[in-house]
Amino acid sequence: MPETCDVAIIGAGVIGCAIAHRLGSQGRSVVVVDKAPRVGLGASDAAVGGILTQTEPACVGPLTVVIGRSREMYPAWLDELREASGSPLPVLEGGDIQVALDETEMERLVTEVLPQWRELPFKISQLSAAEARELEPLLSESVVGGFLLPEELALDPRDLMAALARTLACGRAGVRVLTGTRVTCLRSLPGAAELTLDDGTLISAGTVVVAAGHRSAGFLPDLRHHLFPIKGEAFDTRPPGATTYPLRHHVFTEVREGDFEGFPYLVPRHDGRVAVGVTYEPHVRNRRATGRARAEILRGVAALMPVAATWPIERHWAGLRPGSTDHRPVIGFVDDHDRVLAATGHSGLGVTLAPVTAELVAALIDRSVTAEARDMLDVCRPDREFVPIAEAPPPKAEGTPLTQEAPLTPAETRLPTAP
Template identity: 30%
Template sequence: MTTSKCGDIVIVGGGVIGLSIAYALAREGLRPILLDRREPGREASWAGAGLIPPIADRSPAARVSPNPLAALRTWSAGLYPDWTAALQDETGIDPGYRRTGGVDVAWTSREDDALRAAAGQWRAEGIAWERIPPGDYARVEPALNPELKSVYFLPDRAQVRNPRLLAALKAAVVRRGAVLEGYRAALGFTLNGGRVAAVRTESGEIPCGRAILAAGAWSGGLLEPAGVRAPTPPIKGQIVLLRAERPLLRRVVEHGKKYLVPRDDGRILVGATEENAGFDARPTAAGARDLLEEAIRLCPALGDAAIEATWAGLRPGSVDGRPYIGIAPEVENLIIAAGHRRAGLQLAPGTAELVVDLVLGRAPRLDLSPFRPDRLPTSEPADDEAFRS
């Protein structure tokens, strides 16, 4: 077995989480090695829709939600504009972060009650919204089905073009001297006295002073042989990409867990299913049917749109819906950043900053105890229901 170049920090996994961490470390002058078992940035992070929550008003009247995941979401969303602008300045690649606005819609009284409750939370957090009276929906989105029971307009709802964001992150980390090694899978960790001594790969060990595990839905499996239990079950999500003859929508349209995301080139993403299908990431006929029925109901004119593509990705789950961000139990130089479920794109810049705090030995800018990898599942809902995607 050969031993390859020594990197002080080795990151396993080059999705949006691993790449964002590599970028944040590189901005601190560190030069991590990042390994991916295939081309970096082709799994869940590529497949995602790119919905980014609205930025909350920073006035003293607004308060951050007591839900830890909502606090991370708010902070991370606030980082997005400068983070993506810096990436564009450094690489010339525009990640496509746009505040296009969005509408959240309900068909039934029950759904309307849920939106009313969500709107109370938005108000408390300082997120702008307006309830649009029936008959007036066309003012915010002309192609919406006029039969909808209620429509809430969120002018600061945002989106990002995730394949472009990933391309910008890859270019930026390489420019700053980090090493990206695609098609080099980590097989596990060589432990010595409660520390990771090296990351094992098929082509030799990489000795390291610190390892960071950001391998998405594959993270839990890599931890098991090291005796660490932090499951990251795959949650499959499918998307159908449509192209209409003329631009139909301007805003993100959300109905529960399903949504329409209009891109500025006229295409519309219809997402997303939520399925337990193991590591099977094939798009299916039933998944596409469900998404298309939803899309045409929300926006009847989409019935004439052409289907351009379908795809699926595997979101990394966790014990309770919150990501793991912290030091692995019993392995002091192994940091885990995984399990971001439906929100890895939106939570990436905040997660990366928190990991940098841990690496540099700074006090983390958010309390990390709710994200500890060794926490036990509680009966409280950990999910931030406000802006999942």
């Protein structure tokens, strides 16, 4: 006999766990399945931890309404997780500083970026070079100005995942997590959806949510051409003697020097570390951390905050973001019976959009979609026209293009729909 539950979730990253917590808190029985040995070992473990409102290009445009709702939800959501898990979950609330290192970049920010930011419902403060360095004295003397985006937050994604894991593990929310278990088949039926696991276990659920990160395309064949991995690398450093936040803000810039383009991003941690990144390699799926990427990041950091490039590196990692063609998430039912629901494709905004994604998925399952939620779901609907927001750069030399990977197994490449 199959195991039964109200909702089964494929994927135990920040999106899958946020959905499980929401549904479990509403009294639903939930089973979460992930092939990793514990929760949060995919893109969530590799994230740098910015909760963004403006700095990601996808924040500007149709996704603004979704980001605004998620940012509104974040304080209460974290308080709920703190209470449920007993975890402190520190959050950096000073905002993000985006600076320009030369007059050309400052002109671009003022003439191209600022008009777009002014269309968003978030605060902006323009900074002179002196004002930027007063806020963060370690910034390079090359800084000519910038902007403070005070509503952007930052946290350590590992802290967030630990709090979610503890909350789900306590059992009070009616959630069971199966790790180290691979889904080999997903079937949509008129009365339920069924998962077959690699040990032969059959799970029958009223709804199956596909939140499997970059592997979601294997369960969503109609979206295969719009979902892909985006490799990113980052590392942790620690200023000598630091035991608490070594910076008061997270800091970002874009560096262009000849044929070099870098996007250095520094996110301070509550224990004295600074997470430093990031690289962007679409359609690359290997998780190998490379010397080339480390050198690329360090070159950008040296331009942005020279002393930070001298701090010892404690951990260097690579991860795979779940990308989509237009950098917007895919949230909605994908089968004829409304039994299989996608919640994936968040690109670099998984941490940012976790609470609102859980809210929208719950509304769809409850069949209680408000007008406000409908507007957000229209932005993320699976059957939308996927229009790229920019030309994606080609894979770097040390990456492995997706086309060179072994093909997915048949069970991962089809979603059979019973008549």
